[in-house]
Amino acid sequence: MTVEMERRGLPVAMISALPPVALELGANRVVRGVKIPHPCCEPTADAERDRAIRREIVERALKALATPISVPTIF
Amino acid sequence: MRLELGSFPVEEVVLGEATRLEGRRLSVAAADVEATVANPAITGVDVQLVHPGESTRINQISDVVEPRIKPHGGGDVFPGLLGPLEPVGSGRTNRLAGLAVIVSGEVPWLGASGLFVPRDNFIDTGGPGAEFTPHSQTVNLVLRLSFAEGFGHEDYQQAVVLAGLRAARLLAATTVDVTPKEVIVRELRSTSAELPRVLYAYQVQSQGVFMRTYLNGRLLDDLFPTLLHPNELADGVLVAGGLGGGSVKLTTWLHQNNPLVDGLYARHNVDWHFAGIILHRGHYYQYEDKQRVALQVARLAQLMRADGVVFTLGGGGNNITEVMLAIQACERQGIKTVLLAWEHGGPQGADYPLPFAVPEATAIVSTGSMDAPIDLPAMGRVVGTPTIRVRPEVGGVPLAVGAALELDNRYELFGDANAVGWQRTGCREW
Numbered sequence: 330m331t332v333e334m335e336r337r338g339l340p341v342a343m344i345s346a347l348p349p350v351a352l353e354l355g356a357n358r359v360v361r362g363v364k365i366p367h368p369c370c371e372p373t374a375d376a377e378r379d380r381a382i383r384r385e386i387v388e389r390a391l392k393a394l395a396t397p398i399s400v401p402t403i404f
Numbered sequence: 405m406r407l408e409l410g411s412f413p414v415e416e417v418v419l420g421e422a423t424r425l426e427g428r429r430l431s432v433a434a435a436d437v438e439a440t441v442a443n444p445a446i447t448g449v450d451v452q453l454v455h456p457g458e459s460t461r462i463n464q465i466s467d468v469v470e471p472r473i474k475p476h477g478g479g480d481v482f483p484g485l486l487g488p489l490e491p492v493g494s495g496r497t498n499r500l501a502g503l504a505v506i507v508s509g510e511v512p513w514l515g516a517s518g519l520f521v522p523r524d525n526f527i528d529t530g531g532p533g534a535e536f537t538p539h540s541q542t543v544n545l546v547l548r549l550s551f552a553e554g555f556g557h558e559d560y561q562q563a564v565v566l567a568g569l570r571a572a573r574l575l576a577a578t579t580v581d582v583t584p585k586e587v588i589v590r591e592l593r594s595t596s597a598e599l600p601r602v603l604y605a606y607q608v609q610s611q612g613v614f615m616r617t618y619l620n621g622r623l624l625d626d627l628f629p630t631l632l633h634p635n636e637l638a639d640g641v642l643v644a645g646g647l648g649g650g651s652v653k654l655t656t657w658l659h660q661n662n663p664l665v666d667g668l669y670a671r672h673n674v675d676w677h678f679a680g681i682i683l684h685r686g687h688y689y690q691y692e693d694k695q696r697v698a699l700q701v702a703r704l705a706q707l708m709r710a711d712g713v714v715f716t717l718g719g720g721g722n723n724i725t726e727v728m729l730a731i732q733a734c735e736r737q738g739i740k741t742v743l744l745a746w747e748h749g750g751p752q753g754a755d756y757p758l759p760f761a762v763p764e765a766t767a768i769v770s771t772g773s774m775d776a777p778i779d780l781p782a783m784g785r786v787v788g789t790p791t792i793r794v795r796p797e798v799g800g801v802p803l804a805v806g807a808a809l810e811l812d813n814r815y816e817l818f819g820d821a822n823a824v825g826w827q828r829t830g831c832r833e834w
Contacts, residue, residue, distance in 0.1 A: 346689065346690065346691060347691050347694075347722065347725060347760075348691065349691065349725075349760070350722070350725060350759060350760045353760055353761065354756075354759075363690075364689035364690050365687075365689040365690075365722060366689055
């Protein structure tokens with residue numbers, strides 16, 4: 330999906346628990362996530378901490394979208 | 405460590421009044437089997453027999469076990485689950501060669517899940533499907549289990565594992581005072597310092613219930629890479645805990661009869677020195693854990709003075725990452741590597757076949773595709789249920805297995821793409 334969207338001109342930030350795998354598959358803006366079963370949250374953390382983690386990941390993804398890059402990059 | 409592996413070939417199994425071995429014919433008393441698999445989570449066992457050449461579809465298989473026993477003390481098979489926690493891998497082990505105990509049954513599904521459910525699957529002992537399983541060529545004693553309600557998946561997992569091991573040991577006990585037809589000796593003693601040292605990096609899956617492997621009775625969910633002697637596998641230190649995914653599943657029978665171990669032994673002291681086994685698990689959830697596993701595999705290989713390491717995959721999916729990183733770490737230390745892997749390259753096999761790769765992985769052997777569509781004719785008989793459950797992630801979709809099957813993929817075809825390479829399929833690029 331990431332590759333196809335970018336092919337049509339939409340920049341994509343891909344949140345992945347395995348950034349090198351995402352790069353291997355052709356993603357350009359890769360955002361490091363938490364773990365494979367839950368890339369965008371941490372269910373073992375309390376609600377407040379989990380919320381902070383979610384917010385930080387989404388903000389990092391938005392920043393990645395807004396950052397010009399010349400080579401595939403991990404954020 | 406010197407192991408004498410005594411074979412008692414079985415060509416026929418019959419139900420009878422007593423459980424005993426009569427030449428190449430094994431007589432089994434169903435009452436003995438019922439008594440030995442007794443478990444609060446199991447309400448009954450129906451013993452079905454399937455011989456080579458029959459047109460039979462066996463389904464809902466949770467494990468396969470070869471009957472073995474250590475007849476003269478010095479530990480016993482399946483330590484930590486059946487046998488005491490004593491060292492194994494030396495002395496004498498008897499095996500009922502060509503006989504397989506197949507544990508089958510409709511384990512209750514307790515809610516929808518993509519991963520941690522007992523996956524339904526099947527094998528064919530006749531027709532084109534027979535190519536994909538060793539058990540079209542074994543005499544199969546199928547334990548068709550019924551389950552009590554009110555237990556959890558952990559209870560059911562333990563019940564199916566113990567049922568297979570206990571029944572196998574019961575049958576192997578018929579060999580205790582009998583002379584084997586053949587004895588092979590296995591030891592890693594080296595007769596030449598000139599030969600390259602080859603290690604086997606054996607990956608297993610152990611993530612959670614019904615996706616597990618036991619080592620000496622301990623679940624390997626937290627396994628950090630460790631060393632094994634191949635003779636320990638012969639004595640059942642590794643036991644499958646009902647691994648999800650029929651296509652890439654490694655059974656206890658495959659751990660006992662791993663063809664790569666047989667092959668590494670066959671040319672030990674001839675073309676190489678078989679230096680032992682690194683046992684490790686894949687599917688760690690964090691990339692850093694995958695890197696830790698890879699670094700440790702390479703460190704163990706270096707400490708074992710390996711010149712080469714052969715890798716196989718346990719299960720399917722992101723476990724390729726640990727193996728690829730370990731291949732990279734080994735190659736950077738000057739240790740050559742070979743990988744045996746399933747293919748996940750789409751219906752035509754033309755897509756990128758592995759989810760992750762490193763440039764150092766240049767020697768890869770295909771053990772078959774889990775994606776290629778396949779048509780299978782109806783079998784003369786179904787052992788199991790007329791309808792299996794597929795797509796557990798949506799709570800299950802019924803698939804009738806009594807008729808001919810036109811399958812879009814092979815996920816339910818038990819063992820079709822297992823990475824230790826028993827099946828007679830693969831892919832060659834030229």
